[in-house]
Amino acid sequence: EMQLLDSxxxxxxxxxxxxxxxxxxGFTFSNYAMSWVRQAPGKGLEWVSTISRSGDxxxxxxxxxxxxxxxxxxxxxxxxLQMNSLRADDTAVYFCAKDHRWAEAFDxxxxxxxxxxxx
Amino acid sequence: DIQVTQSxxxxxxxxxDRVTITCRASQGISTYLAWYQQQxxxxxxxxxxxxxxxxxxVPSRFSGSGSGTEFTLTISSLQPEDFATYYCQxxxxxxxxxxxxxxxxIK
Numbered sequence: 001e002m003q004l005l006d007s008x009x010x011x012x013x014x015x016x017x018x019x020x021x022x023x024x025x026g027f028t029f030s031n032y033a034m035s036w037v038r039q040a041p042g043k044g045l046e047w048v049s050t051i052s053r054s055g056d057x058x059x060x061x062x063x064x065x066x067x068x069x070x071x072x073x074x075x076x077x078x079x080x081l082q083m084n085s086l087r088a089d090d091t092a093v094y095f096c097a098k099d100h101r102w103a104e105a106f107d108x109x110x111x112x113x114x115x116x117x118x119x
Numbered sequence: 120d121i122q123v124t125q126s127x128x129x130x131x132x133x134x135x136d137r138v139t140i141t142c143r144a145s146q147g148i149s150t151y152l153a154w155y156q157q158q159x160x161x162x163x164x165x166x167x168x169x170x171x172x173x174x175x176x177v178p179s180r181f182s183g184s185g186s187g188t189e190f191t192l193t194i195s196s197l198q199p200e201d202f203a204t205y206y207c208q209x210x211x212x213x214x215x216x217x218x219x220x221x222x223x224x225i226k
Contacts, residue, residue: 035215037163044206044217044218044219044220045155045157045163045206045208045217045220046217047208047214047215047216047217050213050215059213059214061214062214095162095163100165100168100174102168102169103151103153103168103169103172103210104151104210104215105153105165105168105169105208105210106153106155106163106165106208107165107168107174109162109163109164110162111162112162
């Protein structure tokens with residue numbers, strides 16, 4: 001069974017840093033682009049970032065560009081999101097997600113991790 | 120950036136009803152559109168990709184149509200487990216934008 005398990009998250013002060021991780025199992029991780037999507041409390045879904053299969057290409061939403069870094073370790077089947085200079089409006093549940101084989105849609109999702117930015 | 124606008128934001132329906140949700144893109148995206156269902160407190164689930172292709176395991180009462188800038192998600196006969204929030208998402212390049220969501224509630 002294809003699965004993604006998110007870890008990390010928690011409470012951090014404004015301006016602080018946090019690292020999210022996502023462990024993949026049940027599929028060949030290196031064959032798929034991977035992404036992070038977030039959802040602020042009571043709000044809709046917001047795409048955050050995507051990394052290519054090899055890790056050579058990365059893409060970011062304007063709202064996180066320059067502050068967040070997506071990376072992957074294909075030898076360990078793990079995806080990461082390093083979040084720096086965190087702001088209150090970064091407070092959200094963060095999901096990792098796998099691209100569908102035939103389309104840039106998200107067919108497998110992690111369970112999500114809450115990140116709260118507050119003093 | 121391509122914007123996607125969903126309508127309605129909220130709809131109230133009964134079990135057995137036919138339900139249609141619309142998504143409009145700010146520019147043509149061919150058929151690069153996906154639909155998701157999200158239950159409260161859960162991760163979203165992919166229903167449809169490429170505008171009309173049903174994802175594996177999704178019941179056939181769900182269908183999608185459209186191309187260019189206008190798309191629809193139809194649930195032919197609403198079931199109790201279908202009461203949820205639905206999102207469209209364009210997958211024609213970056214940023215990959217989502218619609219605002221449509222909450223489907225029991226009448």
